[in-house]
Amino acid sequence: MNIGIEQGMLLAAVLFLIGLTGLLVRRDIVFMLISVEIMLNAAGLAFIVAGSAWRQADGQVMFLFILTMAATEVAVGLALIIQLFMKLKSVDIDRANTMKG
Amino acid sequence: MNTVFYISSALAVFATLKAITNKVAIHALLYFIVSLLSVAVVLFVLGAPFVAALEVIIYAGAIMVLFVFVIMMLNLGRETLNDESGMLKREMFIGPSVISTLLLAEIVYMLVHQTAMPLSLKTITPAEVGQLLFTKYMLVVELGAFLLMSGIVGAYHLGQKEKLVHHRFLKTEKDIA
Numbered sequence: 719m720n721i722g723i724e725q726g727m728l729l730a731a732v733l734f735l736i737g738l739t740g741l742l743v744r745r746d747i748v749f750m751l752i753s754v755e756i757m758l759n760a761a762g763l764a765f766i767v768a769g770s771a772w773r774q775a776d777g778q779v780m781f782l783f784i785l786t787m788a789a790t791e792v793a794v795g796l797a798l799i800i801q802l803f804m805k806l807k808s809v810d811i812d813r814a815n816t817m818k819g
Numbered sequence: 820m821n822t823v824f825y826i827s828s829a830l831a832v833f834a835t836l837k838a839i840t841n842k843v844a845i846h847a848l849l850y851f852i853v854s855l856l857s858v859a860v861v862l863f864v865l866g867a868p869f870v871a872a873l874e875v876i877i878y879a880g881a882i883m884v885l886f887v888f889v890i891m892m893l894n895l896g897r898e899t900l901n902d903e904s905g906m907l908k909r910e911m912f913i914g915p916s917v918i919s920t921l922l923l924a925e926i927v928y929m930l931v932h933q934t935a936m937p938l939s940l941k942t943i944t945p946a947e948v949g950q951l952l953f954t955k956y957m958l959v960v961e962l963g964a965f966l967l968m969s970g971i972v973g974a975y976h977l978g979q980k981e982k983l984v985h986h987r988f989l990k991t992e993k994d995i996a
Contacts, residue, residue: 721824723936726865729828731926733835733858735919740839742915748844748890752851756835759878763858770865770938775947778870779956782948785877786963790970792882796889797977803893804980 726767733760747802747811751795758788820940824864831857844890848883855879865938869945 737756744750762784769777799809806813834854841847855878863871952960 721821721864721938721940723938724930724933725824725828726861726938727930728927729831729861731923732832733854735923736832736835736839738922739912739915739919742918743911744839746844748886748893749839749847752847752886753839755882756838756851756854759855759858763861766862766865766867766870767938769943770867770940771936773939773941773943775943775951778867778943778948779951781867781870782873782952783956783959783963785873786967789877789882790966792885793970793974794977796885797974799889800892801977809893809895 723767723771726770727764730760730764730767733757733763745811747799747809747814750811751792751799754795755788755792758784758791820864824861827857827860827864830854831861844895845887848886848890852879852883855883864940866940866942868942869948 734757737753737760740753740756741750744753762781765777765780765784767777769775769780802814803809831854834850834857838847838850838854841850855874859871859874859879862868862874
Protein backbone atom coordinates (compact mmCIF):
# COMPACT_ATOMS: atom_id res chain seq x y z
CA MET A 719 0.00 0.00 0.00
CA ASN A 720 1.49 3.32 -1.06
CA ILE A 721 1.66 6.14 1.43
CA GLY A 722 -0.99 8.75 0.73
CA ILE A 723 -1.92 11.92 2.54
CA GLU A 724 -4.51 9.86 4.46
CA GLN A 725 -1.95 7.65 6.21
CA GLY A 726 0.26 10.59 7.16
CA MET A 727 -2.63 12.69 8.43
CA LEU A 728 -4.02 9.72 10.34
CA LEU A 729 -0.69 9.26 12.11
CA ALA A 730 -0.58 12.96 12.98
CA ALA A 731 -4.18 12.87 14.25
CA VAL A 732 -3.60 9.76 16.37
CA LEU A 733 -0.48 11.26 17.97
CA PHE A 734 -2.29 14.56 18.60
CA LEU A 735 -5.25 12.83 20.23
CA ILE A 736 -3.00 10.69 22.42
CA GLY A 737 -1.40 13.93 23.58
CA LEU A 738 -4.83 15.46 24.20
CA THR A 739 -5.92 12.43 26.23
CA GLY A 740 -2.75 12.64 28.29
CA LEU A 741 -3.32 16.34 28.92
CA LEU A 742 -6.89 15.69 30.11
CA VAL A 743 -6.10 12.65 32.25
CA ARG A 744 -2.91 13.70 33.98
CA ARG A 745 -2.70 15.98 36.98
CA ASP A 746 1.09 15.94 37.29
CA ILE A 747 2.27 19.20 35.74
CA VAL A 748 5.42 17.64 34.22
CA PHE A 749 3.29 15.09 32.36
CA MET A 750 0.94 17.83 31.20
CA LEU A 751 3.86 19.70 29.64
CA ILE A 752 5.05 16.48 27.96
CA SER A 753 1.52 15.98 26.55
CA VAL A 754 1.57 19.51 25.12
CA GLU A 755 4.89 18.66 23.48
CA ILE A 756 3.36 15.51 21.95
CA MET A 757 0.53 17.61 20.50
CA LEU A 758 2.90 20.24 19.06
CA ASN A 759 5.03 17.53 17.48
CA ALA A 760 1.95 15.95 15.88
CA ALA A 761 0.88 19.33 14.46
CA GLY A 762 4.33 19.73 12.94
CA LEU A 763 4.09 16.27 11.42
CA ALA A 764 0.77 17.25 9.80
CA PHE A 765 2.48 20.27 8.20
CA ILE A 766 5.27 18.05 6.81
CA VAL A 767 2.72 15.59 5.38
CA ALA A 768 0.83 18.42 3.67
CA GLY A 769 4.08 19.88 2.34
CA SER A 770 5.03 16.49 0.96
CA ALA A 771 1.63 16.13 -0.74
CA TRP A 772 1.89 19.49 -2.51
CA ARG A 773 5.66 19.20 -3.15
CA GLN A 774 6.30 22.52 -1.41
CA ALA A 775 8.95 23.52 1.14
CA ASP A 776 6.44 25.65 3.08
CA GLY A 777 5.51 22.73 5.32
CA GLN A 778 9.08 22.37 6.52
CA VAL A 779 9.33 26.12 7.16
CA MET A 780 6.22 25.88 9.34
CA PHE A 781 7.77 22.97 11.23
CA LEU A 782 10.77 25.17 12.02
CA PHE A 783 8.46 27.81 13.51
CA ILE A 784 6.65 25.18 15.57
CA LEU A 785 10.04 23.96 16.81
CA THR A 786 10.99 27.50 17.83
CA MET A 787 7.72 27.95 19.68
CA ALA A 788 8.03 24.57 21.41
CA ALA A 789 11.53 25.41 22.61
CA THR A 790 10.42 28.76 24.05
CA GLU A 791 7.34 27.22 25.63
CA VAL A 792 9.34 24.46 27.29
CA ALA A 793 11.89 26.91 28.70
CA VAL A 794 9.23 29.15 30.25
CA GLY A 795 7.05 26.22 31.29
CA LEU A 796 9.87 24.43 33.08
CA ALA A 797 10.82 27.64 34.88
CA LEU A 798 7.19 27.91 36.04
CA ILE A 799 7.24 24.26 37.16
CA ILE A 800 10.35 24.92 39.24
CA GLN A 801 8.69 27.96 40.84
CA LEU A 802 5.52 25.98 41.55
CA PHE A 803 7.50 23.11 43.03
CA MET A 804 9.46 25.45 45.28
CA LYS A 805 6.21 26.95 46.59
CA LEU A 806 4.05 23.84 46.89
CA LYS A 807 6.65 21.06 47.26
CA SER A 808 4.51 19.03 44.87
CA VAL A 809 3.94 18.66 41.12
CA ASP A 810 0.21 18.01 41.59
CA ILE A 811 -1.60 20.77 39.68
CA ASP A 812 -4.70 20.49 41.90
CA ARG A 813 -2.79 22.01 44.79
CA ALA A 814 -2.23 25.16 42.75
CA ASN A 815 -5.92 26.03 42.51
CA THR A 816 -5.70 29.14 44.64
CA MET A 817 -4.15 32.44 43.63
CA LYS A 818 -2.96 33.07 47.17
CA GLY A 819 0.79 32.79 47.76
CA MET B 820 10.12 2.66 2.12
CA ASN B 821 6.42 1.98 2.81
CA THR B 822 7.27 -0.76 5.30
CA VAL B 823 9.65 1.59 7.10
CA PHE B 824 6.86 4.18 7.31
CA TYR B 825 4.34 1.75 8.77
CA ILE B 826 6.76 0.19 11.27
CA SER B 827 7.97 3.54 12.59
CA SER B 828 4.40 4.90 12.74
CA ALA B 829 3.33 1.95 14.85
CA LEU B 830 6.36 2.41 17.08
CA ALA B 831 5.61 6.12 17.45
CA VAL B 832 2.00 5.49 18.49
CA PHE B 833 3.01 2.72 20.91
CA ALA B 834 5.78 4.76 22.53
CA THR B 835 3.52 7.81 22.88
CA LEU B 836 0.83 5.70 24.54
CA LYS B 837 3.41 4.33 26.97
CA ALA B 838 4.63 7.88 27.59
CA ILE B 839 1.25 9.18 28.74
CA THR B 840 0.34 6.12 30.81
CA ASN B 841 3.64 5.77 32.67
CA LYS B 842 3.83 6.68 36.33
CA VAL B 843 7.50 7.53 36.53
CA ALA B 844 8.34 10.87 34.90
CA ILE B 845 11.76 9.87 33.60
CA HIS B 846 10.43 6.64 32.02
CA ALA B 847 7.67 8.59 30.29
CA LEU B 848 10.28 11.01 29.01
CA LEU B 849 12.44 8.20 27.60
CA TYR B 850 9.38 6.71 25.85
CA PHE B 851 8.63 10.14 24.40
CA ILE B 852 12.21 10.36 23.09
CA VAL B 853 11.69 6.98 21.36
CA SER B 854 8.47 8.38 19.87
CA LEU B 855 10.31 11.47 18.62
CA LEU B 856 13.02 9.35 17.01
CA SER B 857 10.44 7.22 15.18
CA VAL B 858 8.63 10.38 14.03
CA ALA B 859 12.02 11.54 12.71
CA VAL B 860 12.22 8.33 10.64
CA VAL B 861 8.71 9.04 9.31
CA LEU B 862 9.78 12.56 8.34
CA PHE B 863 12.83 11.16 6.56
CA VAL B 864 10.64 8.76 4.59
CA LEU B 865 8.29 11.62 3.68
CA GLY B 866 11.19 13.43 2.01
CA ALA B 867 12.15 15.96 4.68
CA PRO B 868 15.68 14.97 5.76
CA PHE B 869 16.50 18.46 7.08
CA VAL B 870 13.53 18.50 9.42
CA ALA B 871 14.21 14.89 10.44
CA ALA B 872 17.72 15.93 11.52
CA LEU B 873 16.33 18.94 13.38
CA GLU B 874 13.81 16.72 15.14
CA VAL B 875 16.61 14.52 16.44
CA ILE B 876 19.01 17.34 17.30
CA ILE B 877 16.69 20.01 18.72
CA TYR B 878 13.62 18.09 19.92
CA ALA B 879 15.17 14.87 21.20
CA GLY B 880 18.56 16.39 21.87
CA ALA B 881 17.94 19.81 23.36
CA ILE B 882 14.32 20.13 24.57
CA MET B 883 14.14 16.65 26.09
CA VAL B 884 17.51 17.07 27.81
CA LEU B 885 16.10 20.26 29.36
CA PHE B 886 13.19 18.15 30.68
CA VAL B 887 15.61 15.55 32.06
CA PHE B 888 17.63 18.25 33.84
CA VAL B 889 14.53 19.75 35.44
CA ILE B 890 13.27 16.35 36.58
CA MET B 891 16.69 15.69 38.09
CA MET B 892 16.56 19.09 39.78
CA LEU B 893 13.07 18.56 41.22
CA ASN B 894 14.32 15.26 42.66
CA LEU B 895 10.87 13.67 42.86
CA GLY B 896 11.05 10.92 45.39
CA ARG B 897 9.05 7.90 46.42
CA GLU B 898 6.15 9.89 47.89
CA THR B 899 5.31 11.70 44.65
CA LEU B 900 5.23 8.33 42.90
CA ASN B 901 2.62 7.17 45.40
CA ASP B 902 0.65 10.39 44.86
CA GLU B 903 0.68 9.70 41.16
CA SER B 904 -0.47 6.10 41.62
CA GLY B 905 -3.43 7.39 43.61
CA MET B 906 -4.21 10.06 41.03
CA LEU B 907 -3.91 7.85 37.96
CA LYS B 908 -6.91 5.55 38.10
CA ARG B 909 -8.15 3.45 35.25
CA GLU B 910 -11.62 5.04 35.19
CA MET B 911 -10.10 8.49 34.77
CA PHE B 912 -9.13 7.52 31.23
CA ILE B 913 -12.75 6.88 30.18
CA GLY B 914 -13.99 10.43 29.59
CA PRO B 915 -10.93 11.80 27.74
CA SER B 916 -10.66 8.58 25.70
CA VAL B 917 -14.28 8.89 24.56
CA ILE B 918 -13.68 12.51 23.48
CA SER B 919 -10.50 11.57 21.62
CA THR B 920 -12.13 8.58 19.93
CA LEU B 921 -15.01 10.76 18.71
CA LEU B 922 -12.58 13.31 17.28
CA LEU B 923 -10.55 10.54 15.67
CA ALA B 924 -13.71 9.07 14.12
CA GLU B 925 -14.53 12.46 12.61
CA ILE B 926 -11.04 12.80 11.14
CA VAL B 927 -11.13 9.26 9.74
CA TYR B 928 -14.56 9.97 8.20
CA MET B 929 -13.19 13.08 6.50
CA LEU B 930 -10.06 11.30 5.29
CA VAL B 931 -12.06 8.42 3.82
CA HIS B 932 -14.45 10.74 1.96
CA GLN B 933 -11.83 12.78 0.14
CA THR B 934 -10.09 12.14 -3.15
CA ALA B 935 -6.92 10.14 -2.72
CA MET B 936 -3.78 12.23 -2.84
CA PRO B 937 -0.52 10.26 -3.08
CA LEU B 938 2.52 11.78 -1.41
CA SER B 939 5.39 12.63 -3.73
CA LEU B 940 8.09 11.40 -1.30
CA LYS B 941 10.46 13.60 -3.31
CA THR B 942 13.26 14.94 -1.15
CA ILE B 943 12.93 18.65 -0.41
CA THR B 944 16.48 19.89 0.12
CA PRO B 945 17.56 22.20 2.96
CA ALA B 946 18.53 24.77 0.30
CA GLU B 947 14.89 25.12 -0.79
CA VAL B 948 13.75 25.47 2.81
CA GLY B 949 16.42 28.09 3.51
CA GLN B 950 15.58 30.10 0.41
CA LEU B 951 11.91 30.19 1.36
CA LEU B 952 12.76 30.98 4.98
CA PHE B 953 14.80 34.06 4.14
CA THR B 954 12.61 35.48 1.38
CA LYS B 955 8.91 34.80 1.83
CA TYR B 956 8.94 34.13 5.60
CA MET B 957 11.55 36.72 6.61
CA LEU B 958 9.15 38.60 8.90
CA VAL B 959 8.12 35.39 10.65
CA VAL B 960 11.78 34.51 11.23
CA GLU B 961 12.25 37.87 12.94
CA LEU B 962 9.14 37.29 15.04
CA GLY B 963 10.59 33.89 15.99
CA ALA B 964 13.75 35.67 17.11
CA PHE B 965 11.64 38.00 19.29
CA LEU B 966 9.88 34.97 20.76
CA LEU B 967 13.15 33.21 21.60
CA MET B 968 14.54 36.36 23.18
CA SER B 969 11.46 36.86 25.34
CA GLY B 970 11.59 33.16 26.21
CA ILE B 971 15.17 33.49 27.45
CA VAL B 972 14.35 36.57 29.51
CA GLY B 973 11.18 34.99 30.89
CA ALA B 974 12.86 31.71 31.81
CA TYR B 975 15.71 33.57 33.50
CA HIS B 976 13.32 35.76 35.44
CA LEU B 977 11.00 32.94 36.50
CA GLY B 978 13.82 30.54 37.32
CA GLN B 979 15.39 32.85 39.88
CA LYS B 980 15.23 31.87 43.49
CA GLU B 981 13.52 34.30 45.82
CA LYS B 982 16.15 36.23 47.67
CA LEU B 983 15.72 36.43 51.42
CA VAL B 984 15.90 40.05 52.50
CA HIS B 985 17.02 40.32 56.11
CA HIS B 986 18.72 42.80 58.30
CA ARG B 987 22.27 41.87 59.14
CA PHE B 988 21.93 42.69 62.85
CA LEU B 989 18.54 41.14 63.49
CA LYS B 990 19.10 37.66 62.17
CA THR B 991 21.93 35.22 62.41
CA GLU B 992 22.87 32.84 59.63
CA LYS B 993 21.13 30.05 61.54
CA ASP B 994 17.74 31.82 61.38
CA ILE B 995 17.99 32.37 57.67
CA ALA B 996 18.61 28.73 56.91
